[in-house]
Amino acid sequence: MSDTRIQDAYAILKENDRGTYTVPTKGLYPFQWNWDSALSALGFGHFDEDRAWTEIDTLFAHQWDDGMVPHIIFHVEDDGYFPGPSVWQTGRDVPTSGITQPPVAGFAIRRLYERAGDKAQAAARARPLLAKVAAWHDWFMRCRDPQGTGLVAITHPWESGRDNSVDWDRALARVPTEGVTPFTRRDTQHANPDHRPTQAQYEAYIALVEGFRALDWDNSRLHDASPFKVVDPGFNAILIRSASDLAWLAEELGEPEIAARQRQIARAGLDAFDSLWSDAHGQYLCFDRVSGSSVDSLSVGGLLAVFAPVPDARARAIAARIADLGERARYMVPSHDPDAPEYDGKRYWRGPLWLIVNYMIADGLRVAGQDAVADRIERDSLSLIDSGGFAEYYDPITGEACGGGRFTWTAAMIIEFLTRQSEDA
């Protein structure tokens, strides 16, 4: 494709490529991040299918024995990032963090396989990944849903990927921070501190890490012991979608047992999912497992829920809710409702929009036949690139580029959007 945006996006992917993994962006994030990698692989898939599979292989080469796939793999030493391996102390040969991230790999490998030019080669790359992704999903059900509700909890805001969302405010305020080891943040040296989480939030993030570390990162104990346990509809939607995509791929590649188990995980999740729906707000809400109550916070997590195959009526309501947000914000989809008192259009996940979330919402809306709203999301995403470049995130009212620049997954999502449009034309 001759579109210069595609060429620019390819250049960013290549620039952030470290051979077998990509960094999200230079400086701010110098290692491999879990969901960044899975989504960035989709971008590589358009010009180097082999490299795309390698991105996922590298991620799963660092899977823990219990099935967990860590959120950061510290392939190199770099003291420009905090918290590094000496804080996590997970005792791995190649150090990793001790928590996970949204399990989008199942979705990504189905998409890579479906798009592959050479199906036999793609099957050879995908087949060894099936059992690994399945083991990760099983880990979630075992360790993050010990009561068998069908839905999993995150035990750290970083696991959601939406670090400082308003969704976590109350739950995070309950995390005791007395005695947390003093630290120096590095993120605020790379990015505008007004665009990043607050110091109080960082203290709670690190207090959680230190608490889990004291339990030797034993995942059979962490869920119950954690003072922070939230069921996030966006996170669960990603797991449900990945489980059903993995089931599809396993069936295709002749692994019926994996397929059956993944279908079961997806079914149980979908059956329980409606308990998170709010008629009053026309979207899904988080559920706080510690307080036993729903979280009255209008974040994008409840809209990202449409990435799962939710009932048509729910997808229609989400499309209507996004259309309503579209009356109040110039660019879709803000990570928090602009009329909420906590909204902050530049501060990370308290208002700014993210292209990876746009991509997953648009994809879910299209599957549900809500193309008009998906088109708007895609148009807005592309015009942000034209005005602000490939940023980490954007202010949904002004379009200002925020956070880190030359961002890998932003570039990958633009390749995805433009390719879809050209195939559609």
Ligand code: DGY
């Ligand atoms: C960060 O360091 O900001 C990350 O979001 C945590 O993974």
